[in-house]
Amino acid sequence: xxxxxxxxxxxxxxxxxxxxxxxxxxxxxxxxxxxxxxxxxxxxxxxxxxxxxxxxxxxxxxxxxxxxxxxxxxxxxxxxxxxxxxxxxxxxxxxxxxxxxxxxxxxxxxxxxxxxxxxxxxxxxxxxxxxxxxxxxxxxxxxxxxxxxxxxxxxxxxxxxxxxxxxxxxxxxxxxxxxxxxxxxxxxxxxxxxxxxxxxxxxxxxxxxxxxxxxxxxxxxxxxxxxxxxxxxxxxxxxxxxxxxxxxxxxxxxxxxxxxxxxxxxxxxxxxxxxxxxxxxxxxxxxxxxxxxxxxxxxxxxxxxxxxxxxxxxxxxxxxxxxxxxxxxxxxxxxxxxxxxxxxxxxxxxxxxxxxxxxxxxxxxxxxxxxxxxxxxxxxxxxxxxxxxxxxxxxxxxxxxxxxxxxxxxxxxxxxxxxxxxxxxxxxxxxxxxxxxxxxxxxxxxxxxxxxxxxxxxxxxxxxxxxxxxxxxxxxxxxxxxxxxxxxxxxxxxxxxxxxxxxxxxxxxxxxxxxxxxxxxxxxxxxxxxxxxxxxxxxxxxxxxxxx
Amino acid sequence: xxxxxxxxxxxxxxxxxxxxxxxxxxxxxxxxxxxxxxxxxxxxxxxxxxxxxxxxxxxxxxxxxxxxxxxxxxxxxxxxxxxxxxxxxxxxxxxxxxxxxxxxxxxxxxxxxxxxxxxxxxxxxxxxxxxxxxxxxxxxxxxxxxxxxxxxxxxxxxxxxxxxxxxxxxxxxxxxxxxxxxxxxxxxxxxxxxxxxxxxxxxxxxxxxxxxxxxxxxxxxxxxxxxxxxxxxxxxxxxxxxxxxxxxxxxxxxxxxxxxxxxxxxxxxxxxxxxxxxxxxxxxxxxxxxxxxxxxxxxxxxxxxxxxxxxxxxxxxxxxxxxx
Numbered sequence: 125x126x127x128x129x130x131x132x133x134x135x136x137x138x139x140x141x142x143x144x145x146x147x148x149x150x151x152x153x154x155x156x157x158x159x160x161x162x163x164x165x166x167x168x169x170x171x172x173x174x175x176x177x178x179x180x181x182x183x184x185x186x187x188x189x190x191x192x193x194x195x196x197x198x199x200x201x202x203x204x205x206x207x208x209x210x211x212x213x214x215x216x217x218x219x220x221x222x223x224x225x226x227x228x229x230x231x232x233x234x235x236x237x238x239x240x241x242x243x244x245x246x247x248x249x250x251x252x253x254x255x256x257x258x259x260x261x262x263x264x265x266x267x268x269x270x271x272x273x274x275x276x277x278x279x280x281x282x283x284x285x286x287x288x289x290x291x292x293x294x295x296x297x298x299x300x301x302x303x304x305x306x307x308x309x310x311x312x313x314x315x316x317x318x319x320x321x322x323x324x325x326x327x328x329x330x331x332x333x334x335x336x337x338x339x340x341x342x343x344x345x346x347x348x349x350x351x352x353x354x355x356x357x358x359x360x361x362x363x364x365x366x367x368x369x370x371x372x373x374x375x376x377x378x379x380x381x382x383x384x385x386x387x388x389x390x391x392x393x394x395x396x397x398x399x400x401x402x403x404x405x406x407x408x409x410x411x412x413x414x415x416x417x418x419x420x421x422x423x424x425x426x427x428x429x430x431x432x433x434x435x436x437x438x439x440x441x442x443x444x445x446x447x448x449x450x451x452x453x454x455x456x457x458x459x460x461x462x463x464x465x466x467x468x469x470x471x472x473x474x475x476x477x478x479x480x481x482x483x484x485x486x487x488x489x490x491x492x493x494x495x496x497x498x499x500x501x502x503x504x505x506x507x508x509x510x511x512x513x514x515x516x517x518x519x520x521x522x523x524x525x526x527x528x529x530x531x532x533x534x535x536x537x538x539x540x541x542x543x544x545x546x547x548x549x550x551x552x553x554x555x556x557x558x559x560x561x562x563x564x565x566x567x568x569x570x571x572x573x574x575x576x577x578x579x580x581x582x583x584x585x586x587x588x589x590x591x592x593x594x595x596x597x598x599x600x601x602x603x604x605x606x607x608x609x610x611x612x613x614x615x616x617x618x619x620x621x622x623x624x625x626x627x628x629x630x631x632x633x634x635x636x637x638x639x640x641x642x643x644x645x646x647x648x649x650x651x652x653x654x655x656x657x658x659x660x661x662x663x664x665x666x667x668x669x670x671x672x
Numbered sequence: 673x674x675x676x677x678x679x680x681x682x683x684x685x686x687x688x689x690x691x692x693x694x695x696x697x698x699x700x701x702x703x704x705x706x707x708x709x710x711x712x713x714x715x716x717x718x719x720x721x722x723x724x725x726x727x728x729x730x731x732x733x734x735x736x737x738x739x740x741x742x743x744x745x746x747x748x749x750x751x752x753x754x755x756x757x758x759x760x761x762x763x764x765x766x767x768x769x770x771x772x773x774x775x776x777x778x779x780x781x782x783x784x785x786x787x788x789x790x791x792x793x794x795x796x797x798x799x800x801x802x803x804x805x806x807x808x809x810x811x812x813x814x815x816x817x818x819x820x821x822x823x824x825x826x827x828x829x830x831x832x833x834x835x836x837x838x839x840x841x842x843x844x845x846x847x848x849x850x851x852x853x854x855x856x857x858x859x860x861x862x863x864x865x866x867x868x869x870x871x872x873x874x875x876x877x878x879x880x881x882x883x884x885x886x887x888x889x890x891x892x893x894x895x896x897x898x899x900x901x902x903x904x905x906x907x908x909x910x911x912x913x914x915x916x917x918x919x920x921x922x923x924x925x926x927x928x929x930x931x932x933x934x935x936x937x938x939x940x941x942x943x944x945x946x947x948x949x950x951x952x953x954x955x956x957x958x959x960x961x962x963x964x965x966x967x968x969x970x971x972x973x974x975x976x977x978x979x980x981x982x983x984x985x986x987x988x989x990x991x992x993x994x995x996x
Contacts (some may be wrong), residue, residue: 267876308751311861313783313838320785322750322757464720466866469874474866474887532747533754572863579860580832580877 127253134480138488143186143481146179147489150187154194155496159202159504163519164212165195166558167342169455170335171519173462174526181463182478186485188456193245193435193486196395197493200237200428201504204230213395213431216403220416220423227419231363236421237428238497239365240377244429245490247381248388248436249483252443255389256472256479260444263469268577269588273597274447275570278391280601282450283559293559296550300563301570303328310572311579323535330565331458332527332539337557338451339523340540341547343516363498365421373425376406380429388434389441391449391562398434399427436486443471443479447569451558454565462530706766706944707740714770716755718748722885722969726800726932727771729964733955738947751839752776753786760792764937766944771799772935774841774927774987782988782995783839790988794940795933795980797952800969803929804842804903805888805914806833808879809872810895817900817920820879821855828856834868834880835861841987842881844994845903845928851994853922872897883930884908886966903928910968927987933980949976 137143153172157163163171169188176184199214204221217237224233266274283290283297306317307327318324365373380402387398406426407416416423441449446468448454460467465475472479497504527536547557581587589595713731717723728744735742747755756776762768770793777790806817814820824831835842838861850856860877862868865887868880873896881903882888889910891897899914905926907916917925934952936944953974955961962970975983 264870264874267871267874309838310863311838313843313861315784318784322753322784322786325750325753325784326748462718464718466864468866468870470866470870531749532745533749576860576862579858582829 127257130257130476130480131253131484133476134482134484137182137477137481138186138484142180143183143485144488146183146187147190147485148492150190151194151197151489151493151496154191154196155198155201155493155504156507157191158195158198158200158214159507160510160515163342163515165192166451166455167338167519168195169452170331170338171523171526173331173335173455173459174528174530175522176459177462177530179463181460181465181475182481184459184463185456185478185482186489188459189439189482189486190489192452192456193432193489194493196428196432196435197238197241197497198504200241200424201234201497201501202508204233204237204424205505206508213399213435214428215396216399216427217424219403220418220420223417223419224421224424229419232365232369232421233424234501235363235365235498236369236373236425238494239370240373240380240425240429241432242490242494243377244381244384244431244433245436245493246487248385248433249486249490251385251433251437252440253483256440256444259440260469260472263445266445266469266593267591268573268580269591269594270597271445271447271569271573272577272588273594273601274445275566275573277597277601278447278449279559279563279566279570280604281391282562288556289554292555296555296557296560297563300560301567303333303560304564304567304571310568311575323533327568328539328564329527329531329536330454330561331462331530332536333543333564334451334455334458334561335523335527336540336543337547337550337561340520340544341551341557343519344544344548345551346512347516349512363501369421372421375409376402376422376426377429379405379409380426381433384430384433385437387430388437389449391441391447395431395434395450398430402426402430439482442467443482444469446471448562448565451561454562457565706947707738709767710741710743711735711738711766712762712768713742713744714755714759714768715744715746716748716752716771716773716776717746719746722800722802722883723771723773723932726965726969729961730799730934730952730955733958733961734948734951737951737955750786751780751784753780753784753788756780756788756793757786759935760788760937762937764794764939764941766936766940766948769796769934769936769948772933772984773930774984774991775839775930777935777984778987778991779839779841779844779995782991790984792938793935794938794945795935795977795984796940796945796948797934797977798931798971798975798980798983799934799952799956800932800965801929801971801975802883802885802932802969803908804845804881805884805892805899805908805911806879806881806901806903807872807888807892807897807899809875810898812878812898814879814900817915820900821920824855824857829858831857831879832860832877833857834871834877834882835859836864836868836883837861839995841930842883842928844991845925846881847994848925848990849922852924855922881928889968908968909972924990927990931980931983933984935980945977952976 138147153168154165157165157168169191172188172191176187179187196213199209200217200221202208203214203217204225207218207222209215209218221233221237224230279297283293304327306324308315308325315325383402383405384398387401403423403426406422407413410416410420410422438449438453441447442453442457446457448457457467465471465478523540524537527540528534530536550557577587589598711734713727713734715724715727724746731742731744747758752773752775755770756772759768759770772793772795777793780786781789808814808820814823820831833846835846837843840861843859843861846857846859862871865882865885868877868882869887869891871877872880879900888897892899899911901920902908902911902914902916903926904916905918907914934948936948953976956970956974
């Protein structure tokens, strides 16, 4: 199917009244939870996942995708007005966005963020259209070896490079890999760690695990914090940026789109990493870097564009390879599996309505967000008055009803509660649930394919390195490990903080000189949107690594 | 309705069903009290697959024929054990029924401690029969079944054949091919038809032994799959040129297809079984039902309670020495 035919079919799906309604609901929910500091897109999608069981597969992805990119818009609002990032990817927007608000330019900051997000999102959709079908054609050739290489690479990027504490992340990834082994062995059919419990034969349900760790864990964690209703004092006027603002931002938006797109495709690269990378890039390119942190509009436009572009391009590996690159996409993968859709290279052929329908809905959703955000900023801000306790009780109810409805199984409700408590403890102790959940999903793919590769190659390990594609990927992995080790040693010698995360935020934060090329290149923070939303970051360039 | 709904509408439906059931009594059927309530029809697999489709098609026919509400409920998990446990624990009055297969009733109890056996159900009849085919890709080096068998005999273990899962009838069939007939292939388990299809099209396995459900017949029609052997006892009507395992000299390899049976708990009264059996038979004669299930999967001759019992029994006898 050509692009024109595909888009034609896509729009006929996306313009179906039901789907228009759901993309609207999606972007609206996304914006709302983006505004609310309590719930991020990961928790929200985890909580709503079972409800999509009632929907057509394409409608459920349209809804969940809408929530994802919608939250990227919503998070901007509180970052600019209150220096309170509603979700992780908007942390960077607080640097210059809040400064602009203090200078009475909150309107243009929000306006340029909305316009940039729209352009970034739309360009990323175009990139998705151009890149996905050829990649899927290539992926049909992928054998077990390639899937082993890709999943191992994904787990490496998400855990080792992508987090505040690589060691803790590795522990979590190991735990996730272990949990993935529960249930029947996919090759021999033997039960593993099932203790003869029928409920465990098929392993732990991914939806229940994710809902517990992200949804319930997040709710419990937020309940511990004292409630305070925020009030917006500053009035927002002149939302439309001036011609000079557009001129200043156009380069940042263009670069942010491209950068965000490519980082989003990488495992662990979406969200906050893309916005950090864009911020670093803009600051380095600027004639006068000292303006950054004092209300430079490029510092808002670039990152906001990049995080939106990345939230769209993250669909590329999912829809072409069946490999989710970050936790949100893992949840959308779960939604497709619940609906009995096989996700893999054949998806574009076997379910063109899903691929093209979702793409077309992204155009519509981005338009809706543009229309929603500019006039309704004031309304959304009022949402901060909702008390967290009410929200939490409501969310918990939806969770328990929802998880039961997937398999009609009470056992899954217990799984949610157990993992909810675990998730809460992990958050308190600085262990991020992201690597665990992603390793849990990828672990099953990794193990089965590893075993299949061993079967078809008569147990020869070199099969992973002699096949051109998997060999290349393993080569890349080796490069990444060597590079990051070298960088780590260099950083230690120069007495810089060891964690990439802090390094990047320091680099991006105001009042510091830009430390050369280090703020780009290696991917920084994980895709765990729930990971670092622990309140507003310090105003200056101080450390944001402080644990709760 | 994709899902067992609950709440007020169901209560109304149940009430209507009860009333309708009373009406039935007045007609004076053989089973005086059946159905006197709504019927739960369990599917041990997730919604959306061929088992679900078949059960829902039959369920909606039973509903109109018996004038009782039939609630189809998907209870996937435990390789069918979750749903089957509920079935065998239910009151044997015909108001709890389930789809059964050789997988859920024979394989799963043999491979795991699930607390039930094939003795714990009352078979009612066969809803559908989905055969398996051994197929290669369109550009395969194997032009015929004989080619493939020769290659496997010449170098045991070099031919890779995908099957839909670890303990599936297809996997066991290939093991029997090696044990009983000395044709040894490497069995590569995948997770369902879609993964196997991708592996075959991508050239990552040499052949697949796959349930010939509608996605597979589509690939056969388009030439992407070339069927070499059929799992059925006789040649398939829609694949007249494809030999069976028996024809090729592999006697007894007729168990890799899937039979979707309808069953209740053990101890179902005879009159209830007869009512359900007759109703199922008349359902399977209706064009609407046949099209819903897929014409080629409805058994040409109706297979009732005895035939289903026999299928399960003979499968049990073959599998027990292998798995027990």
